[in-house]
Amino acid sequence: MTQLQELARTLLSEAAVGVVIGWEEGPRGARPAFVTDPARADRLIFDRRCTANLATYLSPRRTHLAPLGKAAVVVKGCDARAVAGLIRETQIRREDVVLIGVRCGGVLADPASTAPLTADTVADRCPGCQAREPGLADHVVGDLPPAPPGEATRDALIARLDASSPSERWAFWMREFSRCVRCNACREVCPMCFCERCVADKTQPQWLESSPHPRGNLAWHLTRALHQAGRCADCGECARACPAGIPLGLLNRKIAQIVAERFDYRTGDDPSVPAPIGTYSLSDRQEFIL
Amino acid sequence: MNAKTITIANLTALVDDLVASGTCVTAPARAAGGKVDYRPITSFPEAAFNTELPRRSLKEFFLPPTEPLFSWRLGGPGIRISEVTTSFAPHVILGARPCDAAAVEILDRVMGWDYRDELWFGRREATTILSVACPGVDGSCFCTATGRGPESSRGSDVMLTPLGDVFLADVVTPKGETFVGENAKRFDDARGAAVTDGASRTSNAAAVGQPKLPLPEVQRWLAHGFDHELWSTIALACHGCGACASVCPTCHCFDIVDEPEGVLSGTRRRNWDTCQAARFTVHASGHNPRADQAARLRQRVMHKFWIYPSRFGEVLCTGCGRCARACSAGVDLPEVLRTITALAAPGGPEEAAV
Numbered sequence: 001m002t003q004l005q006e007l008a009r010t011l012l013s014e015a016a017v018g019v020v021i022g023w024e025e026g027p028r029g030a031r032p033a034f035v036t037d038p039a040r041a042d043r044l045i046f047d048r049r050c051t052a053n054l055a056t057y058l059s060p061r062r063t064h065l066a067p068l069g070k071a072a073v074v075v076k077g078c079d080a081r082a083v084a085g086l087i088r089e090t091q092i093r094r095e096d097v098v099l100i101g102v103r104c105g106g107v108l109a110d111p112a113s114t115a116p117l118t119a120d121t122v123a124d125r126c127p128g129c130q131a132r133e134p135g136l137a138d139h140v141v142g143d144l145p146p147a148p149p150g151e152a153t154r155d156a157l158i159a160r161l162d163a164s165s166p167s168e169r170w171a172f173w174m175r176e177f178s179r180c181v182r183c184n185a186c187r188e189v190c191p192m193c194f195c196e197r198c199v200a201d202k203t204q205p206q207w208l209e210s211s212p213h214p215r216g217n218l219a220w221h222l223t224r225a226l227h228q229a230g231r232c233a234d235c236g237e238c239a240r241a242c243p244a245g246i247p248l249g250l251l252n253r254k255i256a257q258i259v260a261e262r263f264d265y266r267t268g269d270d271p272s273v274p275a276p277i278g279t280y281s282l283s284d285r286q287e288f289i290l
Numbered sequence: 291m292n293a294k295t296i297t298i299a300n301l302t303a304l305v306d307d308l309v310a311s312g313t314c315v316t317a318p319a320r321a322a323g324g325k326v327d328y329r330p331i332t333s334f335p336e337a338a339f340n341t342e343l344p345r346r347s348l349k350e351f352f353l354p355p356t357e358p359l360f361s362w363r364l365g366g367p368g369i370r371i372s373e374v375t376t377s378f379a380p381h382v383i384l385g386a387r388p389c390d391a392a393a394v395e396i397l398d399r400v401m402g403w404d405y406r407d408e409l410w411f412g413r414r415e416a417t418t419i420l421s422v423a424c425p426g427v428d429g430s431c432f433c434t435a436t437g438r439g440p441e442s443s444r445g446s447d448v449m450l451t452p453l454g455d456v457f458l459a460d461v462v463t464p465k466g467e468t469f470v471g472e473n474a475k476r477f478d479d480a481r482g483a484a485v486t487d488g489a490s491r492t493s494n495a496a497a498v499g500q501p502k503l504p505l506p507e508v509q510r511w512l513a514h515g516f517d518h519e520l521w522s523t524i525a526l527a528c529h530g531c532g533a534c535a536s537v538c539p540t541c542h543c544f545d546i547v548d549e550p551e552g553v554l555s556g557t558r559r560r561n562w563d564t565c566q567a568a569r570f571t572v573h574a575s576g577h578n579p580r581a582d583q584a585a586r587l588r589q590r591v592m593h594k595f596w597i598y599p600s601r602f603g604e605v606l607c608t609g610c611g612r613c614a615r616a617c618s619a620g621v622d623l624p625e626v627l628r629t630i631t632a633l634a635a636p637g638g639p640e641e642a643a644v
């Protein structure tokens with residue numbers, strides 16, 4: 001039995017929690033698991049295929065999980081940022097969740113893959129990761145694996161897009177958005193999309209057109225990107241869930257770069273650090289105000 | 291009509307002929323990101339012919355993700371309504387997967403049931419589907435369990451089966467016969483014995499390893515399984531994101547919206563929607579009869595494997611496996627069906643209850 005399984009079994013058998021949310025082996029690789037019986041703690045795994053961010057299940061929107069009781073959730077360092085976000089924005093209280101941190105050496109972009117972790121198969125947020133030792137956790141298990149392979153290709157792609165002309169950037173994003181059918185998968189899997197009623201679902205007045213035509217798709221994706229400013233945990237789940245393969249992570253990453261530059265703020269795993277969207281400082285830059 | 295064959299060279303020429311005559315040709319083709327989608331091609335080499343399963347099914351060519359139903363303009367003596375056309379230009383889909391082609395015909399039933407959907411059938415009549423026998427995709431395939439198979443010609447007008455370096459072309463429908471007749475110079479007569487061999491080799495290879503699911507038993511279990519604890523268990527991981535429905539060849543629910551375009555005019559459109567979204571059933575009062583994800587996931591399984599077959603005589607699923615592949619949370623429809631099969635089995639835990 002692994003350290004993770006042992007800990008989960010103890011938490012469940014001592015009734016410290018009602019459910020341990022981790023990963024298990026599924027028909028298509030690693031997938032989320034909800035263990036309520038201590039005898040089944042041996043289902044839990046952690047390896048390079050544990051790509052999914054389980055912090056999403058802590059969102060109060062997941063009403064069907066509430067009957068299971070207090071949750072322990074297994075988090076990688078990046079996932080802990082989402083938990084911190086939920087605490088920072090008063091969606092959950094720190095004492096209402098037990099966090100089991102796992103030391104991480106990067107995960108595969110596709111949890112159904114059986115490939116080794118290489119520069120080609122690693123999730124694009126992993127290279128250069130600063131959160132391999134999970135913060136915020138009550139328990140940390142496992143040894144620290146080697147750093148994720150590869151280089152931060154995302155920032156290079158953003159730099160290329162930034163260097164292109166506005167019309168080329170427009171063409172790039174309109175081509176990507178043209179595949180969107182507004183299934184809302186990006187929103188539903190996002191740990192930080194916890195609004196009880198999303199602006200996109202409002203009809204009186206209807207702020208955003210729900211139709212997947214260029215106008216509606218542009219309005220939706222820009223609105224979502226701006227609502228994620230200084231909030232996105234960079235877990236990559238929106239892009240992974242998108243059945244159309246739209247590189248939504250690029251948008252969020254670009255916004256994060258702007259927030260870092262304008263407000264010297266990077267989304268981290270300390271919930272006591274306020275996010276720029278919820279704070280005011282006399283030193284905030286204001287040269288854009290006419 | 292006798293069975294025909296067609297060579298790659300003639301498929302290439304056929305696409306050239308069609309494009310030259312102004313016919314839109316859609317085929318699986320690789321998109322910028324390296325994935326395969328069904329999309330218009332202008333020459334055969336653009337097609338990723340019988341390589342990967344396209345990301346989305348064929349349904350968008352008959353029920354687009356968004357489409358106008360009519361436009362309105364206020365002013366003058368009253369409201370002026372502009373209808374949309376229900377007749378469409380000829381369209382050829384080349385290299386459809388059998389699971390996708392079958393889905394379109396299954397959907398004809400609901401689209402022509404209490405109301406004949408003119409937009410659906412307008413596109414259906416304008417479109418000729420040439421499918422190609424499937425080499426299989428991966429372990430999430432379960433087409434044979436839904437009563438079809440990798441070589442099934444259901445929903446196709448012409449069925450192509452790889453036969454060495456040519457394709458056997460079976461004419462399936464009168465529309466297919468017309469198509470082959472109009473393009474007769476691109477097809478050759480087939481020789482008998484090799485034909486049967488080629489067809490059976492393909493089907494055997496792709497059907498190997500697929501799960502056996504006794505759908506009548508699944509259906510019987512579902513008829514009494516509404517309150518079973520299974521639903522709350524399998525829905526734990528489900529985000530309600532609806533990615534499954536958007537890639538599904540048979541999910542066909544839509545929303546109707548009125549969109550103003552300026553002050554005095556606008557368009558009524560219908561857009562894809564999904565029972566996996568909470569807002570799909572929420573009432574104006576705020577009450578939602580499908581209160582949680584367990585109820586919504588149950589609806590998707592019930593509709594496909596109990597409600598639709600009860601009304602139309604066949605399941606609303608062709609076993610393409612896209613929902614399992616698209617799910618970021620690992621909810622796996624073949625696994626759900628295997629679980630129900632085990633629950634429903636004689637001597638199984640549910641025998642007494644059902």
